[in-house]
Amino acid sequence: MYHYVWHQKPRKWKPRLQGVSPRDKERYCLRVLLIHQPLPSSFESLRTVNGTVHQLFEDACVALGLMESDLEWFHCMDEGRHFRLPKSLRNLFCVILCFCNPTDVRKLWTEFYSALSEDFEFQLAGDPNKEAQVLGKTLTDIDYHLQPMGSSLQSFVDANKLPPIPDTFVGEVVLDPNPFVADEMRFLAREKTKLDAIRGRLHSGTHEHKSFFDRVMVALERPEEGRLFFLEGEGGSGK
Secondary structure (H helix, E strand, C coil): CCCEEEECCCCEEEECCCCCCCCCHHHHHHHHHHHHCCCCCCHHHHCEECCEECCCHHHHHHHCCCCCCCHHHHHHHHHHHHHCCHHHHHHHHHHHHHHCCCCCHHHHHHHHHHHHCHHHHHHCCCCCCHHHHHHHHHHHHHHHHHHHHCCCHHHHHHCCCCCCCCCCCCCCCCCCCCHHHHHHHHHHHHHHHHHHHHHHHHCCCCHHHHHHHHHHHHHHCCCCCCCCCCCCCCCCCCC
């Protein structure tokens, strides 16, 4: 009941203190310290723990044991880079940013940047503008993963937690605002490529091949009519 007070007229419990999002790290840590530190005389006294004046409220919270350090997230990323592909590691990095509230995002980024960008380093090995291109592609992909999580690269850039995309980066920076739609469009494009390849091979097939293909395609265009197709033929007959 410490955090709530009873209001008689609306007959509701209302919070005594306004909530602060953990994503707003310094304000959130200031609130935590105000709750746990008795009779602070100044902001500096709030940041003082055992005679040490910490630069950030966040550091003071960690020193008091009110918040965990980032060591767990460093261990997580270190383990991930040994068996995850770079794209999956970037997704893990975004999950940590959005849902685990690491204390020092910039340090986490610096420590694991080479692992996060490894695939782009390989792809752009001969590019004269390699450094900017690798950084730009890595940040762009991170932004792509952050969007479905309700965040964006720009929010971390504005907070000076991640570097901005370099001005010399040559590439597509603005991604589809709906990543799920973008994924679906890429999937459809891949399927169309496969279908075009199959159609190209039909010219060297038999009349029976083309007839069967046409019947299947007609059925696909009428999904309301369920169909099963069984193709019989001897081994090596080109089924």
